[in-house]
Amino acid sequence: MPILAPGPGEVPIAKRIAGLSEKRIVCLDDPPPSIAAVKALVRRAKLLLTNDTGPRHIAVAVGTPVVVLMGPTDPRHTQQHMERQRVLREDVDCSPCQLKTCPIDHRCMTRLSPERAIAAAQELIVESLPG
Secondary structure (H helix, E strand, O other): OOEEOOOOOOHHHHHHHHHHOOOOOEEOOOOOOOHHHHHHHHHHOOOEEEEOOHHHHHHHHHOOOEEEEOOOOOHHHOOOOHHHEEEEOOOOOOOOOOOOOOOOOOHHHHOOOHHHHHHHHHHHHHHHOOO
C-alpha cells in the first residue's frame, strides 16, 4: 500500500494527492512521522519514490530500491551506491542551481513526467525480484 510521509509544509499537497488517487493511500500527516518512523518505513518499503532528501539516503543505506526525482540539487554530490537507485532529472540550462525556491518556473521538476517515474520504479522492482 502506498504511504505518503510529507515533510514540513507538504501536508496540503500530500492530502490532495491521497484524495485524488483511485487507490487507497495512507498519508502520515497527523502527527508527522518522526525520523525513527521514517527509517522504519523506508527499511520495510519495497520501493521509495522521493526527491533528493534524507529518506533517499536512508533507503540507500538500508538497501531499499529508490527512484529519486532530482531538480535543483547537483547529482555529482550524491552519485554513490547507484546500484538500487534511479535518478531522474531534466537537463535544463538553469540546473543544478542549488536554490531552495525557484525564481522562474521550476522546470527541472515540472518536466519530470509521471511515466518516467513509473518506468524507473517498475525497472527497480523487477530487478529486486528473486531469481
